[in-house]
Amino acid sequence: MSEATNAAVGVRVDGHVLIVSIQRPQVRNAVNMAVAQGIAAAMEELDANPALHIGVLTGSGGTFCAGMDLKAFAYEGVEPAIEGRGFAGLCEAPPRKPLIAAVEGHAVAGGFEIVLACDMVVAARGASFGLPEAKRGIVASSGGLMRLPQRLSANLAMEMALLGDPISAEQAHAWGLVNRLVEPGQALAAALVLARAIDANAPLAVAASKQIVQGSRNWSDAEMFERQRPIARAVNGSADAREGAAAFAQKRVARWRGC
Structure with missing residues (x-):
């Protein structure tokens, strides 16, 4: 500390x-x-x-x-x-x-x-x-x-x-x-x-979730999925996303790398 x-x-x-x-x-x-x-x-x-x-x-x-x-x-x-x-x-x-x-x-x-x-x-x-x-x-x-x-x-x-x-x-x-x-x-x-x-959750996913929750207040129904897509895609394609799935399958604690 x-x-x-x-x-x-x-x-x-x-x-x-x-x-x-x-x-x-x-x-x-x-x-x-x-x-x-x-x-x-x-x-x-x-x-x-x-x-x-x-x-x-x-x-x-x-x-x-x-x-x-x-x-x-x-x-x-x-x-x-x-x-x-x-x-x-x-x-x-x-x-x-x-x-x-x-x-x-x-x-x-x-x-x-x-x-x-x-x-x-x-x-x-x-x-x-x-x-x-x-x-x-x-x-x-x-x-x-x-x-x-x-x-x-x-x-x-x-x-x-x-x-x-x-x-x-x-x-x-x-x-x-x-x-x-x-x-x-x-x-x-x-x-x-x-x-x-x-x-304890994945830092990339946490930060992106905050970004979407805040940003979506100003998104119209017509554009909201398009506005969300690049933010979510960047996280869902990350090494941490693969680690999260592997940790779930292997019944262990995930080891997040923030990338």
């Missing part, structure tokens, strides 16, 4: 899993430029390093993220966005590989938009999610208003966006926004269990 940090963001590798933690608990992990730079660098490493198959993003000190650091913005005048990646170095360009949010405490405003940029969510009981921007006279412009209707019904997404009130982790789980609901303090551990279970 290796570890690295830029003071605002901690990064460590556990097997094939990249664990990224926002390290500003004194301000409820609010995002400043250092956080955005740290997350952006971690996402670039996740996608570029073939030894990494999946990421987990969390916060420190019992909370996930309270959004943008408004004090830092007021004094420094710099919005914590990275060119090409957007707010928090993530919201406009999530990684190609799967990313799980492990949520304790608050995930509100930009913090909730970070969660929505992830592919799956593990949350502790007592955590809360929300887009309070309408209460402050602004718009949640880092993807929250566009991604929320992809996760919830249009009516529920509209209610959250217009009312601005937070919802509990229990409600988010009931609505299908949270994949797994766990006891307080267990979100990261449970997210790692989920990550390792996914990591």
Whole structure:
């Protein structure tokens, strides 16, 4: 296991899993430029390093993220966005590989938009999610208003966006926004269990499956199979595909090579 940090963001590798933690608990992990730079660098490493198959993003000190650091913005005048990646170095360009949010405490405003940029969510009981921007006279412009209707019904997404009130982790789980609901303090551990279970599958197939699930939202019925075909063909013709079939036939654990 290796570890690295830029003071605002901690990064460590556990097997094939990249664990990224926002390290500003004194301000409820609010995002400043250092956080955005740290997350952006971690996402670039996740996608570029073939030894990494999946990421987990969390916060420190019992909370996930309270959004943008408004004090830092007021004094420094710099919005914590990275060119090409957007707010928090993530919201406009999530990684190609799967990313799980492990949520304790608050995930509100930009913090909730970070969660929505992830592919799956593990949350502790007592955590809360929300887009309070309408209460402050602004718009949640880092993807929250566009991604929320992809996760919830249009009516529920509209209610959250217009009312601005937070919802509990229990409600988010009931609505299908949270994949797994766990006891307080267990979100990261449970997210790692989920990550390792996914990591047991073929990395090429996992990455391609994410690509198809996400991309197909914008594919018409007429074009969807044509759009899927080259992605699936590249994986189904791989050495890992042959290994998967052989391992099944021989009743053994597959040895994935990522090619």
